[in-house]
Amino acid sequence: MALLQISEPGESPDPHQRKLAVGIDLGTTHSLVATVRSSSAEVLADEQGRPLLPSIVRYHADGAIEVGYDARAAQAEDPGNTVVSVKRFMGRGVADVARYGALPYRFVDAPGMLAIETAAGTRSPVQVSADILKALRDRAERALGGELFGAVITVPAYFDDSQRQATKDAGRLAGLNVLRLLNEPTAAAIAYGLDHASEGTFAVFDLGGGTFDISILRLTRGVFEVLSTSGDSALGGDDFDQAIAVHWRVGHGLADGAVRDTRRLLAAARAVKEQLTDREEASVEVTLSYGQKLRLHLSRAEFEQLTAPLVQKTLGPTRKALRDAKLEATDIDGVVLVGGATRMPHLQRAVENYFRRAPLKDLDPDQVVALGAAIQANVLAGNRAGDDWLLLDVIPLSLGLETMGGLVERVVPRNSTIPVARAQEFTTFKDGQTAMAIHVVQGERELVSDCRSLARFELRGIPPMVAGAARIQVTFQVDADGLLSVSAREKTTGIESAIVVKPSYGLTDDEVARMLQEGFSHATEDRDARALAEQRVEAEALLASVAAALEKDADLLPRDERSSLDASMQALAAARAGTDHRAIRAAIDSLNRASERFAGRRMDRAISGALAGRRVDEVSK
């Protein structure tokens, strides 16, 4: 089939030609990295054999950075410089994080996204996440013995555009080639889909530390299709700990104590909750400040009663996801459990009662997302030759524009399959109006003030006309990662003034370059050597891809185009042999431009070929 594939179909690439690709679960409480080795996915552990990396980063005044267990150990002693659960801050402003209550950080309201004042200077959530990703990249490169070709990073299905953009920026900042952002529940289904060769409609029930996601997916003949997603970004395993801690506090007549006591109570609650997974009763001893010692008990029955409302809360979004997919609970062929909190027996019972079937739990619920991401990374790197694997994903939240009166005009409805483009026409409000403010929002509510603001820009140069005569077409394009770009133009006069904006939370390429620069000036890495290595890898991949294309479809090229393409290829090959990474970059860009029309014609041919093939099928029927 795939005329445009780079590796020959049906042939397994040479083992030492395999590209090193990893899947990364960048989680709120912990993160993991996994890869596919000898055709099965496995999580890569650290040197002490620990698979999880706590998503915690500590910044020292001398610029040193600790990530993971070491940072977690220092959490109580240095809370202000130890960033915990940074995922909650991705793509968010200071006002957004108010709901998390008192946090030990000095927040700065930086443009676009909040930042945190640390001993090592101001750090944005993107930078903190990049430090976590870098630790995982180092772990993977040590374990696999080479530079990574690329990574798939997972995000909650419910992440909006700014959060996705921030995650992708963090990947770039960590020096990763981000092959794809993948929804976490989708990754989980991929992990199960392959191992069990399942077909049918599946629900992925993901209760993590701080978020709940439910997705309905259809799996058929190697195609993973997300039918709908829903969830609650403020519901997770931590709420169960909280419920226990509150119960004890009330029971023992404790006042709202110091932050340190709150942390100890929560840690005790978590320990007891975990023990109750396979025991009927559990107890733990806690020493509070002022030396007060407490023996805290809880039975499973008490726990289940205390947290029944939380379990119940997961069913609302579950119903909504089913409704969006136009399905009933009984239409679901399997329920996949993801996230440590799904180990709780009463939660599993509730899921089983609702769907009337026992949930799947063969894979470790903490690892399943990373495993699925690794499988997808392996596919995207081209290591699985000759299969027609395809993942069709949807956009989780509607995208729209502000119209008169602060109302939202929906342009792309949620659960549209991506990539998707949608255009909407607007007109001027006043006579002679020559500019129009365009405000892009994301969310399901009717009022702009209830939705998330993604970007604002102005379309200027509209020719003066009477009110209502101009026809402004605003186009939304969402790519396969769920990232948005918006353009606008005035149609009546044929004057095309188009603007492409990046959402305000996204980083510009310059900002990423600057942050990379800053990062490297603290590190011992040789920046130029790394850049050179990266550009060479990219140059080689591009040359191979164009050469393969030429071998198959050279007849699509007029002579002049062919000679300019050949010249660009020679120029890139020459630059690649040199040591100037900027020259290689320039040559890559120039070859990309030179091959653009060729790529378009080849795609046309591929589609015509597919159509022609079908007609033959029909005749033979």
Next chain:
Amino acid sequence: MNPDFSRNHFELLGLPARYALDARELERRYRELQTQVHPDKFASGSEAERRVAMQWATRANEAYRTLRDPVSRARYVLSLKGFDTGEESNTSMPPDFLMQQMEWRESVGAARDSGDAAALDKLRIDLAASRAEMLGMLARALDGDANYDAGCSLVRKLRFLEKLEAEIDDALELLHERS
């Protein structure tokens, strides 16, 4: 550069341009096409390839979305024949349908106010039956009689049914949340 978008949705998916359509065949062809053009197939390809792939995959999704739903497919078939269904501008309906409309609306309102989920479920079933009947008429109007004016009128009626169905679903959702 933009890919050649001159093919209509039916041509893109290699299907005959008519209303009647085998849903499974549509799905099969859509997936076949996506297998060719999806950006994931070009993750290690050049920037140009990835951009073209995204445009085509966008196009394939649009075609599938339009043809999958019978009402939007009818609207699209009519637009290919040069007919505008005028759902925003033309709100005139035959008197018997108007009467029926009012009855339905009253029933939904009453069931919602009294929290009667069973009545709402029954209304949904009634609506589904009316819808199925209208879709049958639509198939005859578009593929048989080539009566496109009748087709436009049916699409407008079906659009109304869709809105009412959404209202019923919202009311049911509300009842679930309260319980």
